[in-house]
Structure formats: structure tokens, C-alpha cells
Amino acid sequence: MDFNMVQSHLQKDLRDLSRWWRTMGLATKLNFARDRLMESFFWAVGMIFEPQYSSCRKGLTKAAALLTLFDDVYDVYATLDELELLTDAIQRWDVNAINNLPDYLKLCFLALYNTVNEMAYENLKEKGINILPYLTNAWADMCNAFLQEAKWFYKKSTPSYEEYFENAWMSSSGPLLLVNANCLISDSITEQEAEGLEKYHDLLRWPSTIFRLCNDLVSASAELERGETANSIVCYMNDNGLSEELASKQMRNLIDEIWKKMNKERVENSIFAKPFIETAFNLARTAHCTYQYGDGHSAPDERSKKRVLSVIIEPLSLNDR
Numbered sequence: 001m002d003f004n005m006v007q008s009h010l011q012k013d014l015r016d017l018s019r020w021w022r023t024m025g026l027a028t029k030l031n032f033a034r035d036r037l038m039e040s041f042f043w044a045v046g047m048i049f050e051p052q053y054s055s056c057r058k059g060l061t062k063a064a065a066l067l068t069l070f071d072d073v074y075d076v077y078a079t080l081d082e083l084e085l086l087t088d089a090i091q092r093w094d095v096n097a098i099n100n101l102p103d104y105l106k107l108c109f110l111a112l113y114n115t116v117n118e119m120a121y122e123n124l125k126e127k128g129i130n131i132l133p134y135l136t137n138a139w140a141d142m143c144n145a146f147l148q149e150a151k152w153f154y155k156k157s158t159p160s161y162e163e164y165f166e167n168a169w170m171s172s173s174g175p176l177l178l179v180n181a182n183c184l185i186s187d188s189i190t191e192q193e194a195e196g197l198e199k200y201h202d203l204l205r206w207p208s209t210i211f212r213l214c215n216d217l218v219s220a221s222a223e224l225e226r227g228e229t230a231n232s233i234v235c236y237m238n239d240n241g242l243s244e245e246l247a248s249k250q251m252r253n254l255i256d257e258i259w260k261k262m263n264k265e266r267v268e269n270s271i272f273a274k275p276f277i278e279t280a281f282n283l284a285r286t287a288h289c290t291y292q293y294g295d296g297h298s299a300p301d302e303r304s305k306k307r308v309l310s311v312i313i314e315p316l317s318l319n320d321r
Helices: 002-024 037-047 051-077 080-092 095-100 103-127 132-154 161-171 174-185 191-198 202-226 232-240 244-267 274-290 302-312
Strands: none
Touching (some): 037 051, 051 080, 051 103, 051 132, 080 132, 095 103, 103 132, 132 174, 174 202, 202 244, 202 274, 244 274
16 A cells, blocks of 8 residues: 555656657657657656655656756767757856757757756745755856766767776766756755765765666667777776676676765765665666666666556556465
8 A cells, every 4th residue: 555655656767757758849859869768757756755755756857858858968969069968058057058059959059948947946946945056057057067978979089997987977967867866855954064065975985886887788789789989897897908707707796885985874974865865776676676686777678668667657456466
């Protein structure tokens, strides 16, 4: 009964988000981009499922859906010149900067600008906290990381493993999701928390690193075939003269080591509140789940679809126990 009651709350959230996504119209206007609202909602549910955190879950879903769109813009569609203009506009958070953008990027920027500003307004109205500086800073940092990956791709350059990873934990989008989560969960933000968000405390960096490694482990082979070079497996192979199999094993060992560091954070006094600590852990757990058998976000197979349906759509009966 508890599962089914929680699930009914999730279904209401999903109905509200579906209306928002249809109203945005991005899935029909931008044919090159992945339409991944359900998968984005699954990420949000994985991070924070409790009914009382509905507004946080909705905000995370909106962020994840827009992240998927911007990932496609930076990875597959826009030219490098266009990406530099877009990144500059997001860095400045200046609506007038869209005059220099092509029409499809004007649509992307305004969708982001309006969504983030609305989230900040609702939070200020309900809680009296101005979260806009934290959100815009996180979006700017992530888009700068996306831009760096695009530069490597256009120049056909393979970064060192260290150089790649200094950028990759940010481009995973984990830090952005966690900044959003903290801002939307909290009823107040202390000076220590604010500094932790701005400088990306280890509690944001470690789950994001696991997120990146889980993603890279399932995408390395395909990216090697396409000639892409910005992947932890590829960079580690090049730096150390190892096979893909051995490099992948090393990345799995690294994941284990990061989990040990995260578990230590759980038992020590943290600058963050317990609900956010659990949400940060859940980001890493959801990454393991999403990429367990393949890329469950970009290319969901039947197993991935059944997993999403079992959590969000299909009720639990006594026979399922």
C-alpha cells in the first residue's frame, strides 16, 4: 500500500511535467534533440522519491530534460562558433545576447532562461531564498564543460586522462542536478552550504564522478568506433598503453574507491543537511541503475523501459511480493 500511495504521488508529478513539456514544444520544434522526459523523471525519482519533495522532483526533471537537449546541441548539432556564442550568453545570463544566436538556439536559450528564472521566482516566493545565482552559476559551468568537449571533438584532439577528467565530472551534469536539488530541498542555505555549492564540495564532485564513469563504461566502445576521443576509457588507454578491457577494469576500481570516500562523508559531520546527503548518494545509485546494462537514458531498451514502468506506472500487488 505504501508503494502504491507513493506511486500515485509520482504519477501526479509526471502528469504536471508532461503538460509543461508539451507547452514548451521543444520536442516538436527541435527534431535533432532526444525527447527524454520520462527518463529525466526517472532520474529525479531515483534521486528523491519522497512525496513531500514534489517541487524538488519537478525541478530536477525540468533540469534533466533541458540538460539532454543542451547535450545534443553541444554534441551533435551546433557549430563551434554557435556554441561559443551560446555559452557566452548563458555565462552572462543576458537575454539580449540572443540577438547574436540563430533561431533554434534562441529557442533553446529562452527555454532555459524562462524555466530557471521561474524556478527561482517560485522558490523566492515560497521560501524567501534567492537561488538564482547558484542555478545560473551551475548552468554556466556545465556549458563551459560541454564547450571544452566540443573543442576537443572539432580539433580531433585526445586530452590526457587528467585533463579530461578535470572537465568530465562537471560535464556529467551531476553538479548541476545536485545544486538544483540542494536549492529546492533547503528551507535555508547557510554560508558554508553556499560556499560548498559554489566551489563544488566533494559531496557534489564524487557522485558526479561516479555518474561520469558509469556513463563512459557503457559508451566507450561506440565512441571509439565513431572516432570520439573524450572518454575516460579512451584517455586512460592512451596514457597507459592499456587495452579497453584493462582500462575499464581500472575505472571500476576507481568507482569502488569513490564509494568508500562517500561512505566516510556519511558518518562525519557534514555542512549539508541529511536529505541532501541522501539525494547526493542517490544520484550515484541512479547512475549505476541507468547504465547497468547499457545506456538507459540515451538508448533505453526493453529492460530499461520495464524498469521505469515498474517504478512509476505499474501498481504493486500482493503477488509481486
